[in-house]
Structures are given as C-alpha cells and as structure tokens.
Amino acid sequence: xxxxxxxxxxxxxxxxxxxxxxxxxxxxxxxxxxxxxxxxxxxxxxxxxxxxxxxxxxxxxxxxxxxxxxxxxxxxxxxxxxxxxxxxxxxxxxxxxxxxxxxxxxxxxxxxxxxxxxxxxxxxxxxxxxxxxxxxxxxxxxxxxxxxxxxxxxxxxxxxxxxxxxxxxxxxxxxxxxxxxxxxxxxxxxxxxxxxxxxxxxxxxxxxxxxxxx
Amino acid sequence: xxxxxxxxxxxxxxxxxxxxxxxxxxxxxxxxxxxxxxxxxxxxxxxxxxxxxxxxxxxxxxxxxxxxxxxxxxxxxxxxxxxxxxxxxxxxxxxxxxxxxxxxxxxxxxxxxxxxxxxxxxxxxxxxxxxxxxxxxxxxxxxxxxxxxxxxxxxxxxxxxxxxxxxxxxxxxxxxxxxxxxxxxxxxxxxxxxxxxxxxxxxxxxxxxxxxxxxxxxxxxxxxxxxxxxxxxxxxxxxxxxxxxxxxxxxxxxxxxxxxxxxxxxxxxxxxxxxxxxxxxxxxxxxxxxxxxxxxxxxxxxxxxxxxxxxxxxxxxxxxxxxxxxxxxxxxxxxxxxxxxxxxxxxxxxxxxxxxxxxxxxxxxxxxxxxxxxxxxxxxxxxxxxxxxxxxxxxxxxxxxxxxxxxxxxxxxxxxxxxxxxxxxxxxxxxxxxxxxxxxxxxxxxxxxxxxxxxxxxxxxxxxxxxxxxxxxxxxxxxxxxxxxxxxxxxxxxxxxxxxxxxxxxxxxxxxxxxxxxxxxxxxxxxxxxxxxxxxxxxxxxxxxxxxxxxxxxxxxxxxxxxxxxxxxxxxxxxxxxxxxxxxxxx
Numbered sequence: 001x002x003x004x005x006x007x008x009x010x011x012x013x014x015x016x017x018x019x020x021x022x023x024x025x026x027x028x029x030x031x032x033x034x035x036x037x038x039x040x041x042x043x044x045x046x047x048x049x050x051x052x053x054x055x056x057x058x059x060x061x062x063x064x065x066x067x068x069x070x071x072x073x074x075x076x077x078x079x080x081x082x083x084x085x086x087x088x089x090x091x092x093x094x095x096x097x098x099x100x101x102x103x104x105x106x107x108x109x110x111x112x113x114x115x116x117x118x119x120x121x122x123x124x125x126x127x128x129x130x131x132x133x134x135x136x137x138x139x140x141x142x143x144x145x146x147x148x149x150x151x152x153x154x155x156x157x158x159x160x161x162x163x164x165x166x167x168x169x170x171x172x173x174x175x176x177x178x179x180x181x182x183x184x185x186x187x188x189x190x191x192x193x194x195x196x197x198x199x200x201x202x203x204x205x206x207x208x209x210x211x212x213x214x
Numbered sequence: 215x216x217x218x219x220x221x222x223x224x225x226x227x228x229x230x231x232x233x234x235x236x237x238x239x240x241x242x243x244x245x246x247x248x249x250x251x252x253x254x255x256x257x258x259x260x261x262x263x264x265x266x267x268x269x270x271x272x273x274x275x276x277x278x279x280x281x282x283x284x285x286x287x288x289x290x291x292x293x294x295x296x297x298x299x300x301x302x303x304x305x306x307x308x309x310x311x312x313x314x315x316x317x318x319x320x321x322x323x324x325x326x327x328x329x330x331x332x333x334x335x336x337x338x339x340x341x342x343x344x345x346x347x348x349x350x351x352x353x354x355x356x357x358x359x360x361x362x363x364x365x366x367x368x369x370x371x372x373x374x375x376x377x378x379x380x381x382x383x384x385x386x387x388x389x390x391x392x393x394x395x396x397x398x399x400x401x402x403x404x405x406x407x408x409x410x411x412x413x414x415x416x417x418x419x420x421x422x423x424x425x426x427x428x429x430x431x432x433x434x435x436x437x438x439x440x441x442x443x444x445x446x447x448x449x450x451x452x453x454x455x456x457x458x459x460x461x462x463x464x465x466x467x468x469x470x471x472x473x474x475x476x477x478x479x480x481x482x483x484x485x486x487x488x489x490x491x492x493x494x495x496x497x498x499x500x501x502x503x504x505x506x507x508x509x510x511x512x513x514x515x516x517x518x519x520x521x522x523x524x525x526x527x528x529x530x531x532x533x534x535x536x537x538x539x540x541x542x543x544x545x546x547x548x549x550x551x552x553x554x555x556x557x558x559x560x561x562x563x564x565x566x567x568x569x570x571x572x573x574x575x576x577x578x579x580x581x582x583x584x585x586x587x588x589x590x591x592x593x594x595x596x597x598x599x600x601x602x603x604x605x606x607x608x609x610x611x612x613x614x615x616x617x618x619x620x621x622x623x624x625x626x627x628x629x630x631x632x633x634x635x636x637x638x639x640x641x642x643x644x645x646x647x648x649x650x651x652x653x654x655x656x657x658x659x660x661x662x663x664x665x666x667x668x669x670x671x672x673x674x675x676x677x678x679x680x681x682x683x684x685x686x687x688x689x690x691x692x693x694x695x696x697x698x699x700x701x702x703x704x705x706x707x708x709x710x711x712x713x714x715x716x717x718x719x720x721x722x723x724x725x726x727x728x729x730x731x732x733x734x735x736x737x738x739x740x741x742x743x744x745x746x747x748x749x750x751x752x753x754x755x756x757x758x759x760x761x762x763x764x765x766x767x768x769x770x771x772x773x774x775x776x777x778x779x780x781x782x783x784x785x786x787x788x789x790x791x792x793x794x795x796x797x798x799x800x801x
Contacts (some may be wrong), residue, residue, distance in 0.1 A: 114305070117307070145301070147300075148297060
C-alpha cells in the first residue's frame with residue numbers, strides 16, 4: 001500500500017508545484033543493524049534482546065520529527081495483538097495519548113504487563129473472548145516494554161512519541177515522511193532501545209529533504 | 215668363721231637386692247612405657263573417633279545443606295525466569311521487585327517453622343533481600359513481607375560484587391537483651407534470561423541447620439564475624455573460646471582442624487571446619503566441642519589397669535627375684551663356702567711350703583756353710599799332719615799314728631766334699647753335662663783302684679761287661695756313683711767273699727749291676743736316706759751320705775739307683791744310666 005503510494009508520489013511530484021502542498025517531506029535511509037538470523041519466510045517480527053538492548057528482528061527503525069506540536073484530541077485506537085505467543089506488531093510507534101488495545105488471538109491466557117517507567121500497567125489474565133478488549137492509554141513518551149506474565153519469552157515494544165510525524169522504515173531502512181511542517185526540527189531515528197540517532201533538518205515548503213542515518 | 219658366714223650372707227643378700235633392683239627397673243620401665251603408649255593410643259583413638267564423629271556429623275549436615283542449596287537453586291532459577299522479576303530488574307522498576315517477588319516467594323516466608331528434621335527440605339526462610347547490580351542490598355518497601363532485619367544485619371547481606379554462583383554466609387543478629395543468633399544466608403545469582411548476565415542476586419536467610427548430636431555431650435555452634443555462637447556454653451566460656459578461636463582462625467589457610475580446650479575444668483576437643491569455603495561472605499566455621507570425659511575416664515581406667523598390672527608384675531618380680539636369687543645364690547653360697555675352704559687349705563699348704571722351703575734353705579745354707587767352714591780347718595789340719603810326717607825326729611809309732619790321722623783327714627775331706635755336692639744339688643745349683651762317658655773304662659779304673667787300696671779284704675771280683683759301653687753324663691759324677699757303689703761292695707763284704715760287676719745296654723739305657731756277698735740289709739730300712747746308719751751293728755760303717763748322694767746323682771743323670779735284692783749272703787744294687795745315642799747301638 002505504502003509502496004504504491006510512494007510510486008504514485010514519484011509519478012505525480014514532478015508534475016505538481018511543491019509550494020501548492022504547503023508542506024515538506026523527508027526521505028532517506030536508516031542504516032539498520034545487520035540481521036544475523038535467516039530471512040523469515042512468514043513476515044513475523046519479534047522483539048529480541050541482545051546485551052540488554054531490545055530491537056526487532058529483523059531490524060526496523062522508527063523515524064520521527066521531534067518538536068512541539070499541538071495535542072490532537074481524537075487519536076485513532078491502535079492494537080497490539082497476541083498471536084501465536086508473540087506480539088503483533090512487535091514494535092508499535094504511537095503518539096502520546098493513543099489508546100492501544102491488546103486483543104488476545106491465542107487460545108491461551110495472556111497477562112500483559114509493563115514495568116517500564118513510561119507506562120506501568122497490568123492487564124491481568126484474560127482470554128480471547130474476554131470483553132472488553134483490555135486497553136491502555138499511553139500518555140507519556142518513552143519506550144514501553146510489553147511482557148506477558150505467563151509467557152516469559154514474549155516481548156513487545158510500544159514507542160510512545162510526542163509527535164504526530166513518525167514512520168517505520170522498511171526492512172532495508174528506507175523511509176519517507178510527508179506532510180511535515182516547514183521550519184527547523186530535529187529528525188530522529190529510533191533503532192533499538194539504546195540507540196536513537198538524530199539530525200537537524202531545515203524543512204522548506206514543497207521540498208523533499210533527503211536525510212540518511214548512517 | 216662366724217664373720218665369714220656373715221660376709222657370705224651379706225654377699226648373697228647384695229646379689230638378691232641387685233637382682234630385684236634390676237627386675238624392678240625393668241618392670242617399672244615396662245609399666246611406664248605401657249602407660250605412655252596406652253595413653254598415647256587412647257588419646258589418639260579418642261581424637262580420631264571424635265574427628266570421625268565430627269566429620270560424619272558435618273557430612274550429614276553438609277548433605278542437608280546441599281539439599282537445601284539445590285532446592286534453593288531450583289527456586290531461584292524458576293524465580294528469575296518470572297517475567298515480573300525480570301521486568302522489575304531489567305526495566306528499572308526496582309520498587310516493583312519485592313511486590314513481584316512476594317507472590318513468587320510467598321511459600322518461603324509463610325507457614326509455621328518446620329521441625330528441624332524437615333528444615334532442609336522445607337526451605338522455610340526467615341527473610342530475603344535482593345542485591346542490585348553492585349551487590350548492595352535493595353531496600354524493601356515493606357520489610358514485613360520479606361522478613362524484618364535491623365540495619366546492621368541487613369548491611370551484612372551486601373556483597374562486594376554480584377556472585378556468579380551460590381554463596382553461603384552467616385550473619386549475626388543481635389537481640390536487644392545482649393544476646394545474639396546466627397542466620398545462614400544463601401546468595402543465589404539471578405541471571406538475565408536475555409543476556410545471561412548476572413543482574414541481581416537473591417539473598418535468603420534461614421535458621422542454620424544444626425549438627426545432629428549423635429555424640430553425647432557434643433555441643434555445636436558457629437563462629438562468624440569474629441564471634442562464637444555456641445548457646446549451649448555459658449557466655450564467659452564462649453568468650454574465652456572465642457579468643458582461642460580468633461587466634462587459631464587468623465590463619466585463613468586452615469579450613470579445618472581441632473585442638474584441645476578446657477571448658478570449665480573439663481577437657482574438650484574443639485573441632486572447626488569452614489562452612490563456606492571460597493565464599494564472598496566472610497568466613498564462618500562450624501564449631502563442635504566434644505567432651506573428652508569418656509576418653510579421660512577410659513584413660514583413667516586404663517591407667518589403673520596398667521598401673522595395677524605393673525604393681526602385680528612388680529610383686530611377681532619381687533617374688534620371682536627372691537626365688538631366683540635363692541636358687542642362684544645357692545651355688546654361689548656353696549661356691550663361697552668351697553672357695554673359703556679351699557682358701558684355708560691353700561693357706562695352710564702355702565704356710566707349710568714356705569716353712570719347708572725356709573727349712574730347706576736353712577739346712578742347705580747350713581750344710582754349705584758348714585762344709586766350707588769345715589773344709590779350711592781340715593786342709594790346715596792335713597797340711598800340718600803332712601809336714602809332721604816329713605819330719606824325721608819322731609819315733610816310728612808316731613809316724614804310724616800320724617799316717618792314720620792323715621788318712622782320717624782324707625776321709626773327712628771326702629765327706630765334706632760329698633756334703634758340699636749334696637748341698638749344691640739341694641740348692642739346685644748342680645748342672646750335669648751330657649757327655650759320652652766310657653762306663654767300662656770307668657768301672658775298670660775303679661776296680662784297679664779298689665785292688666790297690668790298703669787293707670782290702672780278700673774278695674774275688676767278677677766282671678761281666680764288654681768294653682766300650684758309653685753313657686751320657688759327666689764323668690766326675692758318674693765316677694762318684696761307681697766309686698760309691700764299689701767301695702760299699704767292698705766295705706760291706708765278708709772276708710773271702712766276692713764282688714760281681716756286670717753292665718749291659720738295655721735300649722736307651724745302660725744298666726750297671728754291682729753285687730756283693732755279705733750281711734743283708736733288713737727290709738724296711740731306708741738305706742738311701744741321708745745320714746742313714748745301719749740298725750745292725752757293723753764294723754764297717756760309712757758316714758751315711760754315699761748312697762743318698764749316688765742316687766741323687768743317678769737321678770740327675772736321668773737314671774736311677776735301686777737296691778735289687780739283699781739276702782742269702784748277697785746284696786745287689788742296680789744303677790741305670792742313659793745310653794749315648796749311636797754309640798752303644800741297640801743291644
């Protein structure tokens with residue numbers, strides 16, 4: 001879907017005057033850590049810990065524009081599902097204030113909790129058919145590590161961001177952020193729980209800035 | 215004699231005393247040696263037994279501890295896989311650690327304290343604490359849930375660094391009333407399931423397992439933090455033991471040993487063994503004090519037994535030595551007696567010998583002196599008579615008288631010479647040469663002289679010997695023998711009688727036989743005695759030296775002189791000489 005959009009943009013952009021959009025875009029590539037595991041056939045992402053550092057496997061990054069943006073009153077509810085004893089998606093970037101539901105799609109109990117400073121919660125044990133679907137509002141920026149009290153190996157990450165402008169890279173590290181406001185900002189790339197790279201960007205109306213994170 | 219018996223008895227008594235003393239020394243030495251060895255053996259046995267007992271008790275304790283440790287390790291391994299514990303530690307939610315662990319460790323803390331025999335399996339903890347990444351104690355929010363500890367005790371739980379394996383330690387808690395007790399703590403590392411690193415440690419406190427007292431009177435305790443905890447002993451005793459232990463345990467290399475101590479007045483054997491070798495916690499030692507009363511009693515008993523045996527042995531030795539001394543001293547006594555008699559006898563013999571020798575010497579000296587004293591006046595007398603005879607102014611009958619006197623002086627001289635010779639023989643001064651002497655010629659010469667003698671009676675001489683009979687001797691003395699015998703044969707003959715002289719070689723001897731007619735010598739008369747005079751009155755009488763001298767000389771020549779027969783008008787003497795080898799041949 002996104003790829004198609006990008007293709008469409010590529011086709012359209014040269015024909016449209018940039019100024020008319022009144023917004024800027026950033027595209028580029030984040031140098032992702034090498035994945036040591038064999039390519040996963042089923043596109044199943046997992047959160048792994050290496051030396052106390054959490055990251056997704058295969059590696060993915062979240063690129064976001066940091067700055068003071070007005071609070072949004074209505075944010076769409078997101079979901080982190082438990083399917084086949086993993087969190088899906090394994091890494092979810094959300095804007096502060098977002099409600100995230102944790103539907104249990106497995107036939108077993110799950111007990112999702114987090115001791116992360118950004119959000120402490122404990123959903124207790126629940127099953128697939130328990131209603132309402134347990135949900136939490138993430139109102140503080142930061143990394144929330146999701147765990148299941150019953151299944152010790154399960155890890156999920158929710159990156160709570162104080163910005164509406166964020167996007168996940170594809171597996172090769174490519175990203176594109178559109179509809180960005182014009183001005184001086186800091187563009188950040190979250191790579192793993194310990195690594196966030198940043199670059200100052202000067203966004204100009206109608207321009208697409210190319211930024212690479214080495 | 216009485217004093218001799220006393221001396222002998224004293225000797226025997228001395229011998230017996232000496233024998234008994236020797237036996238006593240041997241028995242006493244043996245007894246002392248026995249006592250010493252027995253004491254050493256009993257002591258060594260007691261120590262070994264107690265050591266074995268200590269080891270056995272410790273090993274049973276060790277087994278229980280291992281059980282407990284294994285169970286704990288299981289628990290901790292299970293615990294650290296718990297998401298909440300992990301989350302609390304890894305996600306920096308330390309405040310949630312104890313609440314998270316509370317549920318997991320609830321069974322450790324709850325419930326009644328189990329009976330001692332189940333203590334190892336039941337894992338009934340008194341308290342627990344987590345250590346942070348630096349090894350410091352993470353303070354619990356609600357100490358009631360995790361077992362209350364005073365700050366001092368809690369500080370003892372901290373380690374310099376997180377352990378990578380189980381560590382055993384002992385912490386001391388002081389009670390307000392001045393007492394104190396020891397808790398065993400086990401620090402179990404908590405590994406991150408993600409990284410494998412040690413992220414924390416759980417320190418769980420237990421009531422220490424107690425050494426099962428199989429040995430009666432054994433008291434066990436723990437030495438930790440420089441303090442002995444042995445509640446069974448009074449405080450003052452603990453303090454004194456503590457000093458000894460502190461000195462002993464200052465040497466950290468000694469993980470196990472024992473030594474003797476006196477608790478009160480009773481000797482005890484104190485064993486110690488490090489409970490937590492190579493632990494990050496300060497060293498702690500299991501202390502067991504065993505009373506040596508049993509072994510002392512045994513030793514006491516043994517001492518009595520050995521002492522008694524020694525005394526009995528000594529008594530037996532006394533009796534035996536007495537008997538042996540008696541038996542041994544009997545021959546000694548006899549010997550003493552015999553030797554005394556012998557001595558007396560010998561003394562008497564010696565005295566007799568001395569007096570005899572003195573007599574002999576005296577008589578010898580006397581006769582020698584007398585001979586010399588006599589010889590000079592006789593010579594003067596004879597020379598006087600000869601010069602008188604040379605004068606021509608005397609009457610013829612005076613010459614005859616002088617001639618007779620001169621003849622008597624000659625006789626006197628010969629007697630004196632005989633006496634001189636005898637005295638020399640008696641003094642042992644006479645040496646006889648061993649030259650060949652022609653006996654035949656000697657006898658012939660003397661027979662010729664015999665004929666030439668004046669007033670010789672009318673006797674017929676028969677010769678029955680060959681010429682050239684040689685004997686070994688000295689001519690002047692053999693000649694004296696022959697002269698003596700021939701003169702006697704003539705002197706004691708009867709008128710018209712005869713003298714027969716025969717000689718023949720007889721092996722290594724030459725035998726000369728001289729017989730004559732005339733009066734017989736009565737049997738039993740010792741004619742060879744010196745100065746013998748015939749009991750039968752006879753006109754012809756000698757001076758009583760001749761035969762004696764002749765026999766002495768014959769004997770000095772290695773031969774002899776004997777009277778062969780005397781009776782029926784015939785007296786025969788036989789003199790034996792040694793023949794000269796190779797001169798006479800074998801006749």
